[in-house]
Amino acid sequence: MTLLELAGVSVRFGERAVVDAVDLEVAEHEIVCVLGPSGSGKSTLLRVVAGLQPVSAGRVLLGGEDQARVPVHRRGVGLMFQDHQLFPHRDVGGNVSFGLRMRGSRRGFASGPGRGTYEARVAELLELVGLPGAQGRPVASLSGGEQQRVALARALAPSPRLLMLDEPLGQLDRGLRERLVVELRGLFSRLGTTVLAVTHDQGEAFALADRVVVMQEGRIAQAGTPLEVWQRPASEFVARFLGFENVIPAVVAGGAAATAWGKVRVPAGSPEGERRILIRPAGVVLAAAGLRCEVLARTFRGTHVALRLRPEAGPELEAECGLAGAPAVGERIAVAFAPAEVVVLPAA
Amino acid sequence: MVLARREVGRESARGTAVRLLLMAVPLAFFGLFFAYPVAAIVGRGIKTDEGWQFGRIGEVLARPDIADVLWFTTWQAFASTALTLLIALPGAYVFARFEFPGKQLLRAVVTVPFVLPTVVVGTAFLALVGRGGLLDELWGVRLDTTVWAILLAHVFFNYAVVVRTVGGLWAQLDPRQEEAARVLGAGRFAAWRRVTLPALGPAVAAASLMVFLFTFTSFGVVQILGGPSYATLEVEVYRQTAQLLDLPTAAVLTMVQFVAVGLILGIHAWTVRRRETALRLVDPARTAHRPSGPGQRALLGGVLLTVALLIVAPLAVLVERSLDAPGGYGFGFYRALQDVGAGGGTFLVPPLEAIWNSLQYALAATAIALVIGGLAAAALTRRGGRFVRGFDALLMLPLGVSAVTVGFGFLITLDEPPLDLRTSWILVPLAQALVGVPFVVRTMLPVLRAVDGRLREAAAVLGASPLRAWREVDLPLVRRALLIAAGFAFAVSLGEFGATVFIARPDRPTLPVAVARLLGRAGEMNYGQAMALSTILMLVCAVSLLVLERLRPDKTSGEF
Numbered sequence: 058m059t060l061l062e063l064a065g066v067s068v069r070f071g072e073r074a075v076v077d078a079v080d081l082e083v084a085e086h087e088i089v090c091v092l093g094p095s096g097s098g099k100s101t102l103l104r105v106v107a108g109l110q111p112v113s114a115g116r117v118l119l120g121g122e123d124q125a126r127v128p129v130h131r132r133g134v135g136l137m138f139q140d141h142q143l144f145p146h147r148d149v150g151g152n153v154s155f156g157l158r159m160r161g162s163r164r165g166f167a168s169g170p171g172r173g174t175y176e177a178r179v180a181e182l183l184e185l186v187g188l189p190g191a192q193g194r195p196v197a198s199l200s201g202g203e204q205q206r207v208a209l210a211r212a213l214a215p216s217p218r219l220l221m222l223d224e225p226l227g228q229l230d231r232g233l234r235e236r237l238v239v240e241l242r243g244l245f246s247r248l249g250t251t252v253l254a255v256t257h258d259q260g261e262a263f264a265l266a267d268r269v270v271v272m273q274e275g276r277i278a279q280a281g282t283p284l285e286v287w288q289r290p291a292s293e294f295v296a297r298f299l300g301f302e303n304v305i306p307a308v309v310a311g312g313a314a315a316t317a318w319g320k321v322r323v324p325a326g327s328p329e330g331e332r333r334i335l336i337r338p339a340g341v342v343l344a345a346a347g348l349r350c351e352v353l354a355r356t357f358r359g360t361h362v363a364l365r366l367r368p369e370a371g372p373e374l375e376a377e378c379g380l381a382g383a384p385a386v387g388e389r390i391a392v393a394f395a396p397a398e399v400v401v402l403p404a405a
Numbered sequence: 406m407v408l409a410r411r412e413v414g415r416e417s418a419r420g421t422a423v424r425l426l427l428m429a430v431p432l433a434f435f436g437l438f439f440a441y442p443v444a445a446i447v448g449r450g451i452k453t454d455e456g457w458q459f460g461r462i463g464e465v466l467a468r469p470d471i472a473d474v475l476w477f478t479t480w481q482a483f484a485s486t487a488l489t490l491l492i493a494l495p496g497a498y499v500f501a502r503f504e505f506p507g508k509q510l511l512r513a514v515v516t517v518p519f520v521l522p523t524v525v526v527g528t529a530f531l532a533l534v535g536r537g538g539l540l541d542e543l544w545g546v547r548l549d550t551t552v553w554a555i556l557l558a559h560v561f562f563n564y565a566v567v568v569r570t571v572g573g574l575w576a577q578l579d580p581r582q583e584e585a586a587r588v589l590g591a592g593r594f595a596a597w598r599r600v601t602l603p604a605l606g607p608a609v610a611a612a613s614l615m616v617f618l619f620t621f622t623s624f625g626v627v628q629i630l631g632g633p634s635y636a637t638l639e640v641e642v643y644r645q646t647a648q649l650l651d652l653p654t655a656a657v658l659t660m661v662q663f664v665a666v667g668l669i670l671g672i673h674a675w676t677v678r679r680r681e682t683a684l685r686l687v688d689p690a691r692t693a694h695r696p697s698g699p700g701q702r703a704l705l706g707g708v709l710l711t712v713a714l715l716i717v718a719p720l721a722v723l724v725e726r727s728l729d730a731p732g733g734y735g736f737g738f739y740r741a742l743q744d745v746g747a748g749g750g751t752f753l754v755p756p757l758e759a760i761w762n763s764l765q766y767a768l769a770a771t772a773i774a775l776v777i778g779g780l781a782a783a784a785l786t787r788r789g790g791r792f793v794r795g796f797d798a799l800l801m802l803p804l805g806v807s808a809v810t811v812g813f814g815f816l817i818t819l820d821e822p823p824l825d826l827r828t829s830w831i832l833v834p835l836a837q838a839l840v841g842v843p844f845v846v847r848t849m850l851p852v853l854r855a856v857d858g859r860l861r862e863a864a865a866v867l868g869a870s871p872l873r874a875w876r877e878v879d880l881p882l883v884r885r886a887l888l889i890a891a892g893f894a895f896a897v898s899l900g901e902f903g904a905t906v907f908i909a910r911p912d913r914p915t916l917p918v919a920v921a922r923l924l925g926r927a928g929e930m931n932y933g934q935a936m937a938l939s940t941i942l943m944l945v946c947a948v949s950l951l952v953l954e955r956l957r958p959d960k961t962s963g964e965f
Contacts (some may be wrong), residue, residue, distance in 0.1 A: 109862050129865035130874075142863040146881045155877070159868030215868060 059121075060085045060251050061106065061219055066115035068101050068275075075101045077275035078115070083219070083253055088245055090266030091255040094298065098275040099255040100139070103221045106253065107136045120218065130159070135217030139224045141208040143196045149207050150192030153179045156215035182210040185244065202233050209241075213250070220245075222254035226261055238264045259299055263287065271295050293402050296335045302375045303336040309401055317371030319348055321394045327401040338363065340398020341376035343384070347393040350374065352384050366392065427784035431777045431800070431842075438835050439803055442814025443659070449817065450656020465657040471641070475661070478621060478637040481552060485559035485620040486613050492560055492711060493567035494609075499708045500568055501575035503701070504693040511709075512568075513951050515716055519565040520893070520946045522900025523625025524917040525939040528924065529719040530558045530630055532726040532936060539722045554630045559623065561715055563616040570612040571605060576693065578604055614673040621665065622805050625902045625917070629924060638662045639903065643809040647907070659810045666805030673801075720943065727936035731929065738933035739941075756938060759919040763899055763942075766830075766915060770837035770898035771891055777838065778845025778890065785846070786853040800846050803839040808903025812836060815908050833915070836904040841894030848893060852886035853879070896946050916942045 061083040068076040076098045083089045091099045104110035106117060108129040117124045124132060135156075143152050154175045161175070176192075183191050186206040199207060205226070212220055225241070226234040242265055245252050256262050262269050263283040270280045271291075279291035290296040293304050307314035307321070309329045314321045321334060350366035353373070362383040364376040376392060384390050451461050465471055500512060518526060534540050534548035534557075541547050548554040578601060586596040624639040631640065638658050645655040696705045730737025742757040781800055803811070815836055856879055864874040902917040909918050916938060923935035 107862075107866050109865070128870075129862070130868045130870050132866075133868075134866065136863070136866040138859055138863055140859075142857065142859045144860060144863070144878065155864070155869075156867035159864075159873065211867070 058085050059083070060087075060119065061253065062116075062118040062121075063102075063106070064116045064118070066102075066105060066117065067113045068098070068105060068110060069113040074113075074275050076105065076112075079275070079277055081270060081277070081280075083251060085251050086249045088242070088250075088252040088254070088265060088267045089270060090262040090268070091253070091270045091272055092257070092259060092262040092298075093255075093272035093278075094257055096274075097272040099257075099272050100223055102272075103136060103223055103253065103255055106132075106219070106221060107134055108132050133215075133218055135212035135215070135220040137208050137212045137220070137222045137225055139227060141204045143199075143204060143207060143211070145196055147196065148192065149183070149188070149194045149196065149199070150176075150179050152196065152207055153182055153192075153210045153214050155211060160215050178214060179210075182214050183207075185213070186210045187240075201229055202237070205229060205237070213248075219251050219253060222252065224256055225254055227256070227258075234258075234261065235264075241265060271298065273298075289400060290335065290402065293333055293335075296400070296402060301335055301337060302373075303338065303341065304333055304402065305336075305372065306404070307332050307334040307401075309334070314399075314401070318368055318374070318394075319370070321399060322396040323399050323401050324396055331404050333402045333404060335400040335402055336374075336394055337398040337400075338375045338377040340395040341366075341374055341392050342395055343376075343378055343382075344391050344393035347391045349389065349391050352386050352388045352390060355383060355386055366390075368392075424784050427780050431781040431784070434777050435800075435803075438815075438819075439806075439811065439839055442818045443663075443806060443810055445818045446652070446810055446814040447656045447659055450652045450654075450659075461653050462657050462660070465654050466661070471654070471658070474636050474638060474641045474658075477635060481555060481559075481635075481637070482617050482621040482623075484552075485556050485563070486617045488556055489560045489563045489567055489616050490609070490613060492715070493564045494571065495704060496564065496708045496711065497568045497572035497575055499705055500572040502693055503696045503705055505696065505705060511712065515568055515712055516565040517720070517943070517947050517950055518561050518716060519563070520896035520900065520950050521562075522902060522917045522920075522942055522946070523562070523623070524629065524902050524920045524924075525723070525900070525942050525946075526558050526562050526719075527626045527629030528920060528935055528939045529723040529943075530554055530561070530626075531924075532722045533719045535630075539725075549630055550632050550634065552635060555623075555627055555635060557715070558626045558630060559616075559620045561719060562626065563619060564712075564716060566615050566619070567612045570615070571608045574608040575601075575605060611673060614669055618666065618669050618673070618805050621669070622662065622807070624808065625921075628921075638665075639807050639809060642807045643903070646809060646813050655810070655813075659807050662805070662807055666802065670801050670805065723936060723943065724940050727933065727940040730933060738930075738937035741930060741934055742937060756914075756919050756923070756934060759914045759916045759938065760941060760945075762909075762913045763916040764945075766833045766837060766905075767895050767898040769831070769834035770841055770901075771894045773834055773838035774841030774845050774894040774898070775887070775891055778842040778894070779849060779887070781842070782846045782849035782853055785850055801843050804843050808836075808840070808901070809907065811839060812904030812907030815904070828910075830913070832908050833905055833913075834898070836908060837898035837901045838894075839904070840901055841898050844893040844897060845890040848890040849883065849886050852883050856882050892949050892952060896949055899942070899946060899949075916945075 059082050061081075063079055063081040066076055066079045066081075067074055079098075079102065081089075081102075091102060093099045101110055105112055106119075108124065108127065119132065119134070144155065147155070157175045157178060179192060180189070183189055186209050188203060188206050188210070191203075191207070196204070196207070209225075212222075226237055229237065238261055244250075252265075254262075254265060256265075263286075266283060268280065269283050269286050271278045271286065273292075273294050279286055279295050281289075286295065287299065290299060290301070296304055305316050305318065307316045309323060309327060309332050311329075312322060312325065312327075314323050314332070314334050316334065321336065323334065348368050348370075350368045352364055353367050354365040356363045356365075358377075360380075361377045362380060364378060364384070366374040366376055368374055374392070378384075451457060451459065466475075496515070500508070521529075531549060532538050534546070534554050538547070538549070548557075582604075583596045583600050586600045587593070591599060621637070622639050623637050624643065627635060627637045627640050628643070631637075636644065638661065642655050642658045642662070645651045645658065696702050727738055728734050728736070743755050778800075815832060819832065860878050861874045864878050865871070869877055899915075900917055901915075902921065905915050906918050906921065909915055914922065920935050920938045920942070923931045923938065
């Protein structure tokens with residue numbers, strides 16, 4: 058069942074549309090990650106859903122109900138801010154129980170849960186995020202990772218129907234990030250939480266999400282499962298955003314593309330005509346004969362070696378090869394292209 | 406961040422309405438109790454039945470005695486400011502960068518003069534350098550008829566302004582910036598000149614302007630120490646109004662001071678805005694270290710000696726004189742304060758009652774200042790807009806506009822229904838609140854502005870209504886600042902003299918008024934009682950300040 062639906066949502070600051078006619082659905086228990094460079098409007102999208110940012114056009118529906126007239130504090134969503142925004146004047150327990158107190162007091166003192174209930178729930182949540190017994194600690198004494206956990210516990214405490222995360226792991230160092238992203242995914246699927254997250258880090262998005270939405274200048278450039286997006290980028294923008302550099306204009310006809318790098322065979326069933334093609338680095342392979350190149354740079358990447366090549370014709374190429382037999386800088390080699398790693402993109 | 410800025414610019418219509426509503430009360434207050442009385446008295450001075458007499462401005466300014474006053478007011482303000490900077494800047498450095506035992510206490514001690522009533526400052530210096538003062542007794546040295554007494558008293562009074570404004574920022578400057586310059590090849594002095602000084606520049610400028618403002622409009626100190634030969638504009642306005650009843654001259658002088666103060670405040674606002682440019686600030690606790698080496702120890706010693714001679718000595722002498730009763734040391738003068746007759750007909754009530762009058766007035770004034778200043782600060786929290794900036798400056802004006810004019814203006818404007826307040830006790834707190842409001846706004850505003858709007862958003866997302874979010878987030882964060890603002894407003898209300906001297910009823914004098922009255926009379930008994938009352942006033946102020954010092958917010962560098 059669809060929990061969140063955005064229909065034609067636009068946000069304009071003056072002349073500029075930060076969010077431009079966005080349609081998006083998030084199903085219950087689904088984890089959707091909005092991926093995009095900074096300034097692509099993804100944080101604004103979260104603010105729109107939370108009610109912190111009025112829309113210029115379009116509708117936001119939660120559980121089928123239009124939220125236009127529902128103020129922020131009655132939407133029942135959770136938002137974990139980019140820099141956490143923990144309340145500095147409250148300790149960890151006070152932060153986590155904040156949402157519970159707000160919801161409790163609205164139901165009235167008589168029927169609201171007592172203080173003891175809050176304490177049990179706070180303890181449960183701190184346990185859940187891996188900070189058992191931290192209730193009394195001042196917020197200022199927390200490390201970045203601990204703050205992130207407290208912010209998560211605070212957002213989860215009132216059991217929001219939709220949890221939104223703004224760059225959830227943005228400020229943490231790499232090792233911690235990789236561990237936490239796995240933890241988060243496990244946690245959300247265990248709790249059955251519906252999650253809408255935004256990030257600029259593709260690794261984070263792919264590890265966390267059931268579905269990825271790539272945004273470009275306020276519009277949705279592509280939506281799909283991480284695998285779909287990774288394997289079949291929908292445009293040059295998406296391809297380049299994912300870190301692929303080998304994109305070149307091409308004329309596709311009869312199962313092959315004519316490019317500045319020469320003829321490149323494309324997968325069967327690819328669209329024909331004036332296009333652009335992407336050749337993933339893994340598809341640029343050393344060969345006895347083919348496009349002749351000079352090795353400009355060589356970077357050790359742990360499992361493979363990344364090469365930067367200057368071909369005799371056309372722009373520079375990125376290639377990957379195994380650790381054994383990687384050519385040295387300055388060496389002259391020849392490369393061929395593997396059709397499975399070639400993607401035909403629309404013309405620019 | 407970029408997004409947040411833009412959203413502030415596109416504030417909703419409802420937000421604007423709330424802001425206007427918040428500003429309405431302070432605007433009405435300033436209109437009624439500040440602009441109206443001041444305008445009325447200026448109008449009375451230069452408007453006759455034949456219309457506006459603008460020619461009088463030229464006539465008055467051409468008079469040699471007035472030219473002397475203008476010249477003296479200006480040069481003594483420049484000299485006082487320069488002398489204060491010279492003496493206080495090393496102090497600012499020591500307080501910012503050195504860690505030493507008793508630092509907290511010392512910081513409170515140097516701030517005591519600033520909240521002291523000017524009358525007490527004048528009296529304390531009189532006890533030190535005046536006729537029959539300590540220096541007179543020891544070496545026959547008297548400075549009370551010279552300009553040096555005024556200058557030293559001004560330094561005494563404003564030392565804390567420089568130490569707090571400049572030192573507060575200095576302590577938060579990252580020393581690593583200077584280290585980076587050193588590594589890049591700059592010498593010790595070059596690094597200071599090219600990295601630290603430019604960062605401090607705006608703070609030094611702002612502090613200098615505040616000192617200039619306070620000394621330019623100095624009243625109580627000059628009134629007591631200046632004798633007949635030295636008068637600032639403010640003193641001259643008082644003389645022309647109260648003694649010579651020459652309203653036209655007083656009106657012209659008031660306008661001259663108004664223009665000058667407007668200029669000073671304009672420049673001040675400009676430097677403050679420049680100071681807000683991004684600086685790398687760090688926790689002050691991290692930048693301070695124990696002094697090491699003979700140079701640093703000598704500097705610390707020098708600053709401690711200066712504080713002892715310049716700040717502690719006058720206060721100590723004041724206490725000593727108050728105890729130096731005719732029959733040997735004791736509380737003779739204090740006991741005499743309970744007695745109506747001892748004043749030789751100066752008072753209708755025992756002088757001691759002035760304490761209770763003062764406390765009641767100051768409490769009422771504090772309450773008014775908190776409401777008005779709090780509303781103004783809340784309205785000004787969101788930056789932007791010419792209108793807001795103008796309002797910001799407007800709130801500072803009462804600090805610089807002749808308090809004497811305000812007091813006298815109260816008498817001639819608030820005397821008919823529906824605002825016949827002449828016999829009402831509220832008149833005095835209203836006048837005192839005028840000088841309290843700027844302190845409240847300047848204490849509250851940085852803290853309110855520092856509250857991250859996204860904290861409020863976080864509370865809203867967690868289910869707090871706007872009002873609840875304000876109560877749960879803003880209020881706890883500004884509570885300390887609110888208390889501090891209350892303390893400052895209380896202290897300045899307690900010490901307000903210029904306006905109160907006009908409007909306090911003879912049977913309900915405040916402490917500063919009673920002190921001035923006692924000093925105006927000859928006789929050892931009156932002098933001693935003045936010292937005793939001043940001591941009491943000093944203690945009340947010092948205690949409220951020590952309470953403040955404990956509440957000082959850690960992260961905001963206070964203006965005062």
